[in-house]
Every structure is written in structure tokens, then in C-alpha cells.
Amino acid sequence: NAGVTQTPKFRILKIGQSMTLQCTQDMNHNYMYWYRQDPGMGLKLIYYSVGAGITDKGEVPNGYNVSRSTTEDFPLRLELAAPSQTSVYFCASSYLNEQFFGPGTRLTVL
């Protein structure tokens, strides 16, 4: 099992550009999440999904969109990137009480 994979690992965007962060899990988990981690802080929930076709907002959803067309994939879309979106983005999936995290995507918006 590869677990939770994320691409890309690093990305630099210019203000106003858009991009999609990819997340895939091969554990057949229904629950998936996107978090962001700002420097010196804990993780904050952006969006989550309880199954294919079902998504909901977390604590900090503004500036982001998600979709969940399959159990495996949960991409995060950034529209009109802003410097405030500079962060490390973690995707996770869960089964019962354990969350499995991907390695993270380090995004810089200049």
C-alpha cells in the first residue's frame, strides 16, 4: 500500500494563478481531508469529504474548492492564488479513529 500520496511536493505560484493539489489514497477510506499548516502553527481543516460525491467546508475554506468523484481521489483547487495561501498542505484519510497523512505539499505564492 502506498497510503496517501500527494503531488506536487513543492510549488511556487504567482499571485492570481490557479493550481490543483492532487491527493490519492489506496486504503479504500471513505473519509478524506485537506489541512493547511502555517509556520509555527498546528493544522487547520480546509475541506473534508465523507464519501464520493460528498464534501463539506472546514475551518478555513475561503479561496479553495474540492471535488470527490471517486473514493481514491480528493483534489484541492486553488483559484486566484494569494500570498496568504503560502503554506504546507496536508491531505489525510481516515478509518475509524486513525488518520493517515500524506507527505504534504509546500506551496509558496509570490
Add this chain to the structure above:
Amino acid sequence: AQKITQTQPGMFVQEKEAVTLDCTYDTSDQSYGLFWYKQPSSGEMIFLIYQGSYDEQNATEGRYSLNFQKARKSANLVISASQLGDSAMYFCAMRVGSGYALNFGKGTSLLVTP
């Protein structure tokens, strides 16, 4: 509102000593879960230990134990026999709502010295 508080920004411990990392939480729910994660300098999130609100025994996983005091709403992590490889950020988190998403504290940086 669900809130996790970690009041120790940084901690030092000598190798082979035990260390306690503090975590307090606030929730009005009766059913919740508490987690500890380790984040080394490489950045990945490593699950350490879980405690359910209805669990009567404190959780243990190898050198990690969770000192769960429900009435005081605290869930402190105890690391016994610290090793140099334990140097990392440690995050306390609480499961919220029905989606199993986690609410994280700001973390404690632990440095283990020889």
C-alpha cells in the same frame, strides 16, 4: 466550540529521561477522541497515540502514554526514556463532529539533549 491548548511552545529533556507534554481541551460533547502526532523536521505527520472519551484506561503505545484526566479536560503525553530521535514538534488534536476531522493545537517543540 472545540479547542485544543498546548501551553508549552518548547521543551528540553535529557536523553533517557521522561518528559510530559501538556494538552488541555474544551468541548461540550460527551463523545470525542484525543490524539497525539509527532512531526519531525522532515515534515511528515506521525500518529502516536489515541484516547477515546469513554476509555477508562489511559492509552499506551510503547514508550508513549496518554495521561487522560477527563474532569480536568487534559490529555498529556508522556514519553518515557527519551531518545535523540524524539526531537520534533508534537501536536495534540481532538476529533470533532461526525466527519472525524481533527482540531489541532499549536504544538510543542521537544528537544532531546545528550
